[in-house]
Amino acid sequence: TGNTKHVIVSVKLANGILSGTILDITERKQLEERNKKYELELIEAMEKAMESEKLKTAFLANMSNEILTPMNTIMGFSDLLNNPDLPDDKLLHFSEQINTSSNTLVNLIDNIIDIAKVESGEVRIKLSECKINHLLLDLYACFDNEIKEKGKDKVYLRLKRASKDKDFAILSEPYRLKRIMSNILKNAVNYTDSGKIEFGYSILDGESDGKATSQGQMLQFFVMDKGKGIPKE
Incomplete structure (x- = not known):
């Protein structure tokens, strides 16, 4: 790195004469170091991507359960509203439950849309x-x-x-x-x-x-x- 030189020195003695060669391998070492750096960066990027995928999978699994709860409430109370003999107080209570669950569902969908926008870089802050x-x-x-x-x-x-x-x-x-x-x-x-x-x-x-x-x-x-x-x- 920097001004450091990497060389291979070869020395031999023949007939009383000492001779040798010096091979400059600086560029090769620099290339090896760059390749090693890129390899580490690639491994780190892959690990982050895998972790991101795990988080997405966990999020989607949790979100599926979160969505099912208000959906089941809406469907259940909607069926009960089909009863023509339903008292007014029950009618009001069931309607309130459907309204509350509908708002919960809308909020969940908004959250999913927001996350998708963040992922795609489409979020624009308007102060x-x-x-x-x-x-x-x-x-x-x-x-x-x-x-x-x-x-x-x-x-x-x-x-x-x-x-x-x-x-x-x-x-x-x-x-x-x-x-x-x-x-x-x-x-x-x-x-x-x-x-x-x-x-x-x-x-x-x-x-x-x-x-x-x-x-x-x-x-x-x-x-x-x-x-x-x-x-x-």
């Missing part, structure tokens, strides 16, 4: 004003209700906001930010049987004075719970 306190309060209302519907009496939800200003805003993509927080909160609710689920944001490198978009300040969003958690991979 706009995002009033995060409004966004997080909506999430709080949604998941507080979901906890009650699941009958998880030992689980309670807590929202922590660094700024209490209702119009506190940042430049982001509200739809995707809400989707990300919603997915993590859903995981927390599903795998927490007791204790506190706390979510919100804090302002780093600055005070909560409503200037989170100024230079040198960042927001840190978080979801904390005592549940199973999301695997590191």
Whole structure:
């Protein structure tokens, strides 16, 4: 490497005369080193590709189960609605279950589409004003209700906001930010049987004075719970 030379020295003694040859193999050694480097890079790329395929397979298997649950609910309650003698309260309950499962199914399909877009490089971020306190309060209302519907009496939800200003805003993509927080909160609710689920944001490198978009300040969003958690991979 660098100015290093690789040579083969051959020496022989004949009739009292010492002679020898020097063969410069620097280019051959450099070629061998490059080939070895490319081989290692190829092996690493193949390992990453195999790991990616394993993750995709696991994701699709899990997603299949996730899709079947709301689908079975929709089909089951739709069949029950065919009963002409169904009381009004049952009719309302079954309709609500179908609506909830339909929304769940739509969210799952949206997630699959988003992942496909990420894989193909088609995701385009469109920044706009995002009033995060409004966004997080909506999430709080949604998941507080979901906890009650699941009958998880030992689980309670807590929202922590660094700024209490209702119009506190940042430049982001509200739809995707809400989707990300919603997915993590859903995981927390599903795998927490007791204790506190706390979510919100804090302002780093600055005070909560409503200037989170100024230079040198960042927001840190978080979801904390005592549940199973999301695997590191």
